[in-house]
Amino acid sequence: MSVPSYEVWAVAGMPEVRPGDDLARLVADAAPGLRSGDVLLVTSKIVSKAEGRIVRADSREEAIDAETVRVVARRGPLRIVENRQGLVMAAAGVDASNTEPGTVLLLPADPDASAAAIRAGLRELLSVDVGVIVTDTFGRPWRAGLTDVAIGAAGVRVLDDLRGGTDAHGNPLSATVVATADELAAAGDLVKGKAAGLPVAVVRGLGHVLGDGATAAQLVRPAADDMFRLGTSEAVREAVTQRRTVRAFTAEPVDPAAVRRAVAAAVTAPAPHHTTPWRFVLLETETARRELLDAMRDAWIEDLRRDGKTEESIAQRIRRGDVLRNAPYLAVPCMVMDGAHAYGHARRDAAEREMFIVATGAGVQNFLVALAGERLGSAWVSSTMFCRDVVRKVLDLPEDWDPMGAVAIGHPAQPPRERVARAPEHFVTVR
CATH class of the missing domain: 3.30.1330.100 (CofE-like)
Known part of the structure; x- marks a missing residue:
């Protein structure tokens, strides 16, 4: 042989x-x-x-920019990019070695x-x-x-x-x-x-x-x-900017482990007094989701009728909740105020509650971004906040758990629409 x-x-x-x-x-x-x-x-x-x-060496940065279609990672002056040829490499392959002084080479x-x-x-x-x-x-x-x-x-x-x-x-x-x-x-x-x-x-x-x-x-x-399409900080920014409110989902089931990983990210949010004000109720069965949403719908209809709304107007409003009903997975974030300070002063006690609400919102934002990182779509809908007693009763939750909306979770049924560009300077005041 x-x-x-x-x-x-x-x-x-x-x-x-x-x-x-x-x-x-x-x-x-x-x-x-x-x-x-x-x-x-x-x-x-x-x-x-x-x-x-061949291009002039003093145009190297311009050449890298011109050859780059996507920045993968950036550390100081070093850039790892995807270039026009589809290759992921340093500096788009623009090279200053083995070429005449004063010039650089493109691939x-x-x-x-x-x-x-x-x-x-x-x-x-x-x-x-x-x-x-x-x-x-x-x-x-x-x-x-x-x-x-x-x-x-x-x-x-x-x-x-x-x-x-x-x-x-x-x-x-x-x-x-x-x-x-x-x-x-x-x-x-x-x-x-x-x-x-x-x-x-x-x-x-x-x-x-x-x-x-x-x-x-x-x-x-x-x-x-490509499981490593972005650098670490770029992946974080990508997850933040690519997070969208998704209102239509496929029938593909959601991996419960992915949601739990998102919860693990959620509970790293900042909170007052070293507290942990977040609780996440995960509705993983169709029966649990239907019981909650039916009870919320009935409570909402009753409120709308008390407000004098027409049956047609009520039906239109109820349809807005379809995003929750059509999602294959629901999470109900709740706020608890364990560890809150009681000042016995209305203004200070109200500010204390606001601090906990802000911390809960930070946790939910972490949760939504982490779901996007898991390639899951989500929609945070505030409806549970309008019938907290109903939600607590159906889900058998403690009285001090405040439901802070519901998050519909699933695989997006279509690509997201382009986000409306927002210039950061419109949201910044410098003193």
């Missing part, structure tokens, strides 16, 4: 690349011995140079197309069928240090999907998809080096990785599958 092996070496003799150079011809001249089945690893910098992706506009052009050129010049990978240097979440990865590819199976197979012990492989193109890029980096002036490498002996139709764009994880 033969043992798998391969060779990798750097290509010597590559000249300094200038805008407009034909990279395929330069490679063919430096490596005329290329064979079909080889994989060519080309540093993105020389591709960028050949394609004229190739379409690295997959660049790889395909080099491959086609080598086929014409040398009559060989090789794979081509355009590489760039990346940092990685969870890991120190840098490594080369594939940002462009042609003629290479960039991913090796092993799902559905078994390992050496017969265990099923259910999640194993190997990033073959990235592994090849890293292998080439071992011989190219960062400062050796050797921008091209060849891997031989792995002809099985060649194949048409794949591109490096397939290595970019889709947003829906």
